[in-house]
Amino acid sequence: MDTYSKIGNVTASSGCEFLGVADLTFAEQFIREQGGVTVAGFPKAVSIGIALPDTIVDQLPNRADPAVATNYRSHAYEVINERLNSVASRVAGVLQGQGYSALPIPASASIDEESLSGVFSHKLAAHLAGLGWIGKCCLLVTPQAGPRVRWISVLTDAPLPATGGPTEEKCKSCTECIDICPVQAFSGRRFLAEEPRSARYDAAKCSEYYGELASDAGSGVCGLCLYVCPFGRKRAVPH
Secondary structure, X not given: OOHHHHHHHHHHHOOOOEEEEEEOHHHHHHHHHHHOHHHHOXXXXXXXXXXXXXXXXXXXXXXXXXXXXXXXXXXXXXXXXXXXXXXXXXXXXXXXXXXXXXXEEOOOOOOXXXXXXXXXXXXXXXXXXXXXXXXXXXOEEEOOOEXXXXXXXXXXOOOOOOOOOOOOOOXXXXXXXXXXXXXXXXXXXXXXXXXXXXXXXXXXXHHHHHHHHHHHOOOOOOOHHHHHOHHHHHHHOOO
């Protein structure tokens, strides 16, 4: 069994719906600027995603309710992040066992609270792996589940074949994520690799709003841009 098949067995048995391999060489400069020389030294990333429970995401308009906020924070962040970190560790073990270097990057772990950015962009890896596109809300949007997915990445030097390239953006004229944002954090500009994220997203507004929610209502969750995306809501509608 080849290395990719072994990885696929690990992710499938862990309930991960999304798996791909990204060629990072085209984004090396950006990766170095964000995470440093060590992170930028890996030419490939294994991108892994788990879809969020629709019944929990669909309650987000009622996020002021402590029960709704607690359920979302627990199941859509803490539980899924723990699952992702566990499977990334297992995938890294497979790669190391095959004689390759592997660096699992923690799920949803910011190293800069002001910019809300981590040491490596999981969205970038998923995008380059052909699993989705960067939407106007700066979330990774998948055709199958919209942005209702949490991601993790395992960087490696294993000669895995890339599973795709950047997916064509399919948001078109839709502005639902922009319109629903309580603090108008999004400019509405489409993703362009050469532009900084700040051209599309004001992270400070988002961060301040989360802080207000945490202090005023005790909930500290928003997620309305994730909730409203038609790609995710279409999947969530019962047939």
